[in-house]
Amino acid sequence: MQAVTLGPAGTYSHRAARAVADEVAFRESVSAIVDAVDTGTYDRGVVPIENSIEGSVTETLDAIADANIAVTREIVTPIRHALLAQSDSFSTVASHSQALAQCRTYLETEYPNATLEAVTSTARGVERAREDASVAGIGHPDNAGDGLRVLAEDIQDRSSNATRFFVLAPASERSDAGGKSTVVVYPNANYPGLLLELLEAFAERDINLSRIESRPSGNRLGDYLFHIDFEAGLYEERAQEALESVDDIASRGWVKRLGSYDTQHVLY
Ligand SMILES: O=C(O)C(=O)Cc1ccccc1
Known part of the structure; x- marks a missing residue:
């Protein structure tokens, strides 16, 4: 089974999607993912719905209210953010708006002068950091790979940080069975x-x-x-x-x- 989720590779959505599909394809917005399932391009989509610190992902709520799709599973996963950069002399922190918000206190305390830049996903922010020494990304520490250092781990404002994802399927697969x-x-x-x-x-x-x-x-x-x-x-x-x-x-x-x-x- 192939699923589509928020890319590029390495997002938290990608980690959740691996639990439902062997092959994962990517889009750069939640609306594009919902659309890809609605139009039958993919059998499954995985989208973030709410976070324990920051609350609802409103783009997801609005996209699923408009679409003709089914929710077939929810995935709950802990989120532990790391700060990734080429060195500690960066001036911009790039990440998904939810990740920046989840680390607000840490960033204000440790890097009060940094410019915050919202990008389409955490993995996109990490890519920016890989290309540009003046940029740090916030994302899962496994994204460091070659060329990036993990400057700090567990930087979210509360140790208990969990995100809930919906698994989407075509409307014809809507089920009446399940606990929720x-x-x-x-x-x-x-x-x-x-x-x-x-x-x-x-x-x-x-x-x-x-x-x-x-x-x-x-x-x-x-x-x-x-x-x-x-x-x-x-x-x-x-x-x-x-x-x-x-x-x-x-x-x-x-x-x-x-x-x-x-x-x-x-x-x-
Ligand atoms: O950008 C990502 O990695 C996502 O999957 C969205 C997201 C961002 C922050 C916490 C959980 C999910």
């Missing part, structure tokens, strides 16, 4: 108690929510989509009943069932 499910709800309505009604649909059936995230619909200010993860499979009657109730609440909008799935913990 994800839906995106667009109520296209705004009245007192709307969100309470949505939450009650799950609470009344004893279904635990593990995440709820609002994203702007893009249609008008104050209008939102809700990304909801809950701890039940779509095969379960209580989940089906909860979603019937959610369908009623969102009768002026839509409810997208992305699928049920299990969790895989990947260590490296």
